[in-house]
Amino acid sequence: MSSVKSVSIAAVPRPYEGFSDQYISGRWRAGKFGTALIDTDPYTSNTLVEIPNADASDLDEAYRAAAHAQRLWAATAPHERAQVIARAAEIMKARHDEMLDWLISETGSTRAKAEIEWHFAVGITAEAATFPHRAEGRLLPSDAPGKESRAYRQPLGVVGVISPWNFPLYLTQRSVAPALALGNAVVIKPAGETPVTGGLLLAKIFEEAGLPAGLLNVVIGQVEEIGDAFTLHPVPRMISFTGSTRIGRRVGSLAMTAPQIKRVALELGGNAPLVVLDDADLEHAVRSAVVGRFLHQGQICMSSNRIIVDAKVHDAFVERFVAHVRTLKYGDPRDPAVSIGPVISQKQLTAHFATLKLAHDTGAKQLLGGEAQGLVLPPHVFVNVKNDSVFAQSEMFGPIAPIIKVSGDEEALRVANETEFGLSSAVFTQDQERGVRFALGIEAGMTHINDHSVDDSRSGPFGGEKNSGLGRFGGEWILHELTRDHWVTIQQNKGPYPF
Known part of the structure; x- marks a missing residue:
């Protein structure tokens, strides 16, 4: 009998409630740690929800519930898994306004950015609904007489997802939906700044879509209590982490030193170059660069940082x-005419003040700026920027634009590559082949010609090089990341043995 519940989707659904709990083993309940996370609106500072934090026992229950539920889920017919994921996509469409309200309130997203994130999240969910019928095995040639060789594609088991606060809905869902579609179970640890859009909102959506209990769990807690334990726990077979390079290094190290070594997918920091060659369409390059630098206040790993x-x-x-x-x-950010809203927290704003001081200290010339209003920092523009300065080499994650002058393609390429990061990049030229040659010389996982660096696709290989991470998201690439190959042979004859 199928474990998947049949559900109907209301045309005008009632808004979700109950975001003050953890979601563990199919139940909404308080965490046991004894303190609460206070989730606030970065523009108004109003409290959105208070969530009692999880402790180590809550995390353990979540992982063990996931492991138990995953066994039956992996044996569920592909079309049943596909139906649940497809229903989740339809629910997201029906709840479009509600989801945008949460993204604006919790992350400080402008309406335009919230629309982009919602669109990405729906897209990857729809793509994931195709995965159950795309996870194929192979029959392999064999040189041994009477021996059949097969490669089966199987789910990993339980996947732990650690997601960030900047694009929380999408950067969580791009791991969660494919993992579930391929027969895995998932435990999410969302960022403390975005517990709803980074986890609890998705739990509500999949619960409404009929996902069996235990397959998706959300634990929210302090780093000191469940941070390292999330990776070190013996149950998860893979940790998917999106965040800073510093924390990503620790996650990767813990995954390798845990009692059971785990796979990791690490999408880390960026310092994306956006290069304007001498034949570029300047009007187009300017418009693209402004979006690439200032979308979501520059708080994007792919943001056009230089x-x-x-x-x-x-x-x-x-x-x-x-x-x-x-x-x-x-x-x-609730004003549709606003392009730049608040940064996520006072901690981030303080870091931006330090970055601005670095700019002045390293000789950059400020052409545009302004005083912060609450957590809203007006856009800043600098020229005379030296690429080897600490200012240029930092991942700014704020509405600050450094412009670097170079002479010729060779210097432009050298400067573009002089960074520890290699996530996204962009180049502008009216000569397409020149653009391709330049793009292939950039040491990055992604390069976009005549478009800004902030781009993603449900079917493209999203990921970075150097200190920007390991692994790829999207399409066939995430399908392979979240499954394993199991080689099975069948010996039909009694072959000769050496002894």
Whole structure:
């Protein structure tokens, strides 16, 4: 008998309630740690929800519930798993406004950014619904007489997902939906700044979609209590982490030193170069660079962190860039006309003040700026930036744009590659083949020609090189990351043995 529940989707669903609990083993209940996480709106500072923190025993229960539920789920017919994931996508569409409200309230997203994130999340969910029928095995050639060789593709088991606060809905769902579709169970540890959009909201959606209890769990707690334990626990076979390079190194190290070695997918920091060559369409390059740098206040791992411009067009580009940035409205993210909302926290704002001081200390010239209003930092633009400065080499994660002047393609490429990171990148030129040659020289996992660096696709291989991480998300790549090959042979004859 099927374990999947039949559900109907209301045309105008009632808004979800009950985000003050953990979601463990199919039950909504309080965490046992004894303190509460207070989730606030970064623009208004209003409290959105208070969530009693989980302790180590809550985490253990979540992982063991996932391991128990996964065995039956892996044996469920592919079409039944596909139906649950497809229903989740439909629920997300029906709850579009509700989900956008949460993204704006909890993350400080502007409405435009919230729409982009919702679109990405629905897209990867729809893509994942195809995965149950795409996880194929193979019959392999064999040189041994009478011996059949097979490669089966099987789920890993339980996947632990640690997600960030900047694109929490999408960057969680891009691991969760494919993992569930392929027969795995999942435990999510969302960022403390975004427990709802990074975990609990998805739990509500999959619960409504009829996902059997125990397959998806969300634990919210202090790093000191469940941080390392989340990776060291013996149950998960893989940890999918998106966040800073510093913490990603620790997660990777713990995964290798745990009693049972685990796979890791690490999507880490970035310092994306956006290169404007001397034949670029400047109007298009300017508009793209502004979006690539200032979308979601620059709080994106793929954000165009360094804008590298050929000297022949530098002054014209800078003039147009500054003029366009001046038109950006900043303030309340609920205002549809606002392009730049608040940064996520006072901690991040303080870090941006330090970055601005670095810019001045290293000789950069400020062309645009302004005083912070609450957690809203107006856009800042700097020129005369040295690529080897601490300022340029930092992942800023804020609305600060450094522009670097170079002479010719060779210097542009060298400067683009002079970073410890290698996630995304972009190049602008009206010569497509020149653009491809340049792109293939960039040491990054992704390069976009005549578009900004903030791009993702449900079917493309998303991931980085160097200190930007390991593994790939999207399409066939995430399918292989979240499954394992099991080689099975069948000897039909009694073959000769050497002894």
